[in-house]
Amino acid sequence: MRNIFLLAIITLFSVRCTDLDLAPVDAFTESEIFQDPEAYRSYLAKIYASYSLTGQDGPAGDSDISIVSDEGFTSYIRAYWKAQELTTDEAVIAWNDAGIRDLHFQNWTSENQFIRVLYYRIALIISIANDFLQQSLPEIMDKNGISDEDQIVIEDYRHEARFLRALAYWHAMDFFGSIALVTKISAGFPLQSTRTEIFDFIEEELNDIEGKITTPRNNEYGRADQAAVWMLQAKLYLNAEAMIGQNNYTKCIEACQKVINAGYSLNSEYRTLFMIDNHLSNEIIFALNSDGKKSQNWGNTTFLVHAAIGGTMTEEDYGVTAGWAGLRTTSTMVSKFENPSGTMDSRGIFYTDGQSLEINDVTKFEEGYAVPKFTNTDINGNPGSDPTHVDTDFPMFRLADAYLMYAEAILRGGSGGNINEAIGYINDLRSRVDNADPINSIDLDFVLDERVRELYWEGHRRLDLIRYNQYTENGIWPWKGNEADGRVTEKFRDIFPIPASDLLANPNLVQNDGY
Helix, strand or coil: CCCCCCCCCCCCECCCCCCCCCCCCECCCHHHHCCCHHHHHHHHHHHHHCCCCCECCCCCCCECCCCCCCHHHHCHHHHHHHHHHHCCCCCEECCCCCCHHHHHHCCCCCCCHHHHHHHHHHHHHHHHHHHHHHHCCHHHHHHCCCCHHHHHHHHHHHHHHHHHHHHHHHHHHHHHCCCECCCCCCCCCCCECCHHHHHHHHHHHHHHHHCCCCCCCCCCCCCCCHHHHHHHHHHHHHCHHHHHCCCCHHHHHHHHHHHHCCCCCCCCCHHHHHCCCHHHCCCEEEEECCCCCCCCCCCHHHHHHHCCCCCCCCHHHHCCCCCCCCEECCHHHHCCCCCCCCCCCCCCCCECCCCECCCCCCCCCCECCECCCCCCECCCCCECCCCCCCCCCEEEEEHHHHHHHHHHHHHCCCCCCCHHHHHHHHHHHHHCCCCCCCCCCCCHHHHHHHHHHHHCCCCCHHHHHHHCCCCCCCCCCCCHHHCCCCCCCCHHHHCCCCCHHHHHHCCCCCCCCCC
């Protein structure tokens, strides 16, 4: 049975923080709360929950962030996914919310509400993690009367909190480049750090906790362990050259090898990775939990399931009672699959009945193939626990990505890997694909396309295109640049602008070039 540690809606702390240097606001004094060892467990759960939930009451009504009118917008996965996918060839959306189409058109500004929500959600997670790490210092726990035995357990929590903070900083560095690096709650305006300084901080944190955090597959489901650390290290090193000009492909290979040798295995059926029982998968390394009864909100995979359903689709086939008629994909992504019906590559989960391949009007759901990759059912069609809020977890890291990163790092010149072994790993991915022939050689272009076929709609595409220099000034796909056939856009859009509201709040911040 799924562990519900991370699925509870934590009411102990009422967080309204949007600045990195502010402490969360709580209804009790610190001395009252932190005399109970369970308070530390609850507070750690709040950090995890901030990646999945939107506030204190489900599905809405007491939000963590109140800078937009729709609390559902403030879900981390909903904001993260839109930034990574709607800005690429993998997804478009039919809705008219202010600024949402600017993501696909790549003409956003520092006033864009979706970019602003992403920025402040990341800042919120960092703030909560910083406060947790402050409250769990040995001298503070001694003062609060926490026993030595309980302090040992809480020290393990600290390793996880540091990982979650490093993950948030990784996304901040990816999306926004140079930001404020804050590790302690303090007064005053934080200084802006360079991308290299952020990179170095993340690397040092991960290196330090690597040998301290729980070993692979030995933590509660949904909590970080050593393999999650290795996956984040691999991500950091694979993208280091594109982000800060450092060649770290050998380190990427080393991290991937640790993951590959940690005892994970591929799901035999690809679709089951995105269904309600994916918590049973031995392929998923780190997931953001979702439970239709215990973690209700309008983000996370609830958004991914509902928003992809519309037109002539039958909602009950996907375990829900309503479709939101929003998300589809472009013909560019469909072209990566030999046959979009799935007969040649069963990973291509497209709905085509009543849907056109080409998009002449972005606002019409029926234009562009639908992509019901995430469902609220199991493989037999049995629905989740709730027809509105989804049980399916979001796979942040999984073994297939480690295979593909390993192959790419070798092709980019990293040492210590074996190209034939990399080809074997990719053939392992293809072996669960209907009628797919094994391959005998690979190059970088093949790996990029294979990443689409394997990882589409999982929040990887933007970063992949940036690494290949195809996100802005080179790549073209339908409606990029607000033109039907697409056009190149400005290189500065490889990173987002710092929200204008934070520039006004902190005079030490300088806007990213081009904005």
